[in-house]
Amino acid sequence: MKMIIAIVxxxxxxxxxxxxxxxxxxxxxxxxxxxxxxxGNTTFLIGxxxxxxxxxxxxxxxxxxxxxxFMTPPVNMDVSMDQTASYPVEVTVGGATCxxxxxxxxxxx
Amino acid sequence: MKMIIAIVxxxxxxxxxxxxxxxxxxxxxxxxxxxxxxxGNTTFLIGxxxxxxxxxxxxxxxxxxxxxxFMTPPVNMDVSMDQTASYPVEVTVGGATCxxxxxxxxxxx
Amino acid sequence: MKMIIAIVxxxxxxxxxxxxxxxxxxxxxxxxxxxxxxxGNTTFLIGxxxxxxxxxxxxxxxxxxxxxxFMTPPVNMDVSMDQTASYPVEVTVGGATCxxxxxxxxxxx
Ligand code: NI
Ligand code: NI
Ligand code: NI
Numbered sequence: 001m002k003m004i005i006a007i008v009x010x011x012x013x014x015x016x017x018x019x020x021x022x023x024x025x026x027x028x029x030x031x032x033x034x035x036x037x038x039x040g041n042t043t044f045l046i047g048x049x050x051x052x053x054x055x056x057x058x059x060x061x062x063x064x065x066x067x068x069x070f071m072t073p074p075v076n077m078d079v080s081m082d083q084t085a086s087y088p089v090e091v092t093v094g095g096a097t098c099x100x101x102x103x104x105x106x107x108x109x
Numbered sequence: 110m111k112m113i114i115a116i117v118x119x120x121x122x123x124x125x126x127x128x129x130x131x132x133x134x135x136x137x138x139x140x141x142x143x144x145x146x147x148x149g150n151t152t153f154l155i156g157x158x159x160x161x162x163x164x165x166x167x168x169x170x171x172x173x174x175x176x177x178x179f180m181t182p183p184v185n186m187d188v189s190m191d192q193t194a195s196y197p198v199e200v201t202v203g204g205a206t207c208x209x210x211x212x213x214x215x216x217x218x
Numbered sequence: 219m220k221m222i223i224a225i226v227x228x229x230x231x232x233x234x235x236x237x238x239x240x241x242x243x244x245x246x247x248x249x250x251x252x253x254x255x256x257x258g259n260t261t262f263l264i265g266x267x268x269x270x271x272x273x274x275x276x277x278x279x280x281x282x283x284x285x286x287x288f289m290t291p292p293v294n295m296d297v298s299m300d301q302t303a304s305y306p307v308e309v310t311v312g313g314a315t316c317x318x319x320x321x322x323x324x325x326x327x
Contacts, residue, residue: 002322003114003208005221005263007246026206028116028141028152032246032263043246043263045114045141045152047208057325065327097244099221099265100323104111105209107166109174112223112317135315137225137250137261154223154250154261156317213220214318216275218283 001103002053004046007032008096012064013042019059020046053100064096110212111162113155116141117205121173122151128168129155162209173205219321220271222264225250226314230282231260237277238264271318282314 008016013029020027030043048056070088117125122138129136139152157165179197226234231247238245248261266274288306 001208003210007263028150030139030141030152030248032248041246043248045116047206053323061325061327096327097265098323098325098327099219099321101210101221101319102322103208104211105162105207107170107207109170109205109207110317112319137259139248139250139261154225156315210319212317213320214271214316216279216316218279218314218316 001106002048002050003101003103004044004048004053004056005099005101006044006046006060006064006096007041007098008044008060008064009094010040010042012094012096013044016044016060016063019063020044023055023059025052025056025059047103047106057098057100060096060098064094066092066095069093110215111157111159112210112212113153113157113162113165114208114210115153115155115169115173115205116150116207117153117169117173118203119149119151121203121205122153125153125169125172128172129153132164132168134161134165134168156212156215166207166209169205169207173203175201175204178202219324220266220268221319221321222262222266222271222274223317223319224262224264224278224282224314225259225316226262226278226282227312228258228260230312230314231262234262234278234281237281238262241273241277243270243274243277265321265324275316275318278314278316282312284310284313287311 017027017029026047028045030045032041032043046056068090069092071091072088073086126136126138135156137154139154141150141152155165177199178201180200181197182195235245235247244265246263248263250259250261264274286308287310289309290306291304
């Protein structure tokens with residue numbers, strides 16, 4: 001048994017939760033802040049058998065890895081603004097940090 | 110020293126907190142969601158000396174184990190409903206998942 | 219790599235967050251309650267290279283250790299009260315509890 005502590009961006013956390021449920025991976029979700037200068041993030045505590053650690057890591061990577069996205073910034077109401085401000089811009093979203101911790105004992109009651 | 114991470118149902122968490130205080134067991138409470146498809150749950154982080162691990166596990170088991178309970182469902186206001194709907198029904202409540210993690214160092218300032 | 223779990227008083231948590239950012243230490247903040255009969259506390263999860271563990275512990279100690287402080291209690295509006303009630307009194311604030319856990323693997327995506 002291992003304990004995986006995974007910190008992902010809020011925007012990826014629902015998708016990851018759903019993946020965990022679908023794959024029958026037991027994860028507990030903590031609401032967290034700070035870290036990495038990023039605003040909102042979510043921490044998952046995942047208890048998992050040794051031979052499924054890689055599967056969980058692959059799932060987190062697939063769902064939450066850093067990627068570039070085009071976003072249209074909100075329209076600026078200030079008429080004096082440069083019109084280019086509302087064109088789509090490329091931003092980096094996502095990213096996950098994972099720690100695998102040893103577990104000495106595991107019990108369910 | 111060990112770190113016990115215990116996930117219990119919200120409805121058992123106050124009773125467990127009180128038990129920890131009474132037995133002089135230092136526990137920190139995190140508000141958590143998800144996991145096991147169950148709605149609200151509470152995660153406790155418990156730092157404990159090696160020779161008290163079993164005592165803590167016994168306490169969690171006693172306070173939070175899965176058990177069947179009779180519950181009277183809320184009365185349904187729809188007069189056309191089958192009257193049997195307000196008879197007590199048996200439901201399963203409680204349940205705890207515990208991980209014991211090794212601790213390399215412990216310090217208080 | 220180690221995982222440091224540090225529990226500090228709420229009143230010290232912002233100062234500690236700022237120190238972590240300044241020293242480029244990646245910490246995630248959990249909102250926690252209970253433990254030690256103290257009301258509000260904050261738990262930090264800090265993933266750190268082995269050779270920086272002592273640096274993090276020193277920072278937590280410096281920022282959050284138990285110390286005595288003089289506080290002026292709020293003025294009591296009841297005119298019949300003893301006037302000495304609004305003199306400064308010495309109270310103990312702060313305090314940190316730190317656990318260092320081994321980490322078997324660490325990955326960022
Ligand atoms: Ni991709
Ligand atoms: Ni029982
Ligand atoms: Ni000092």
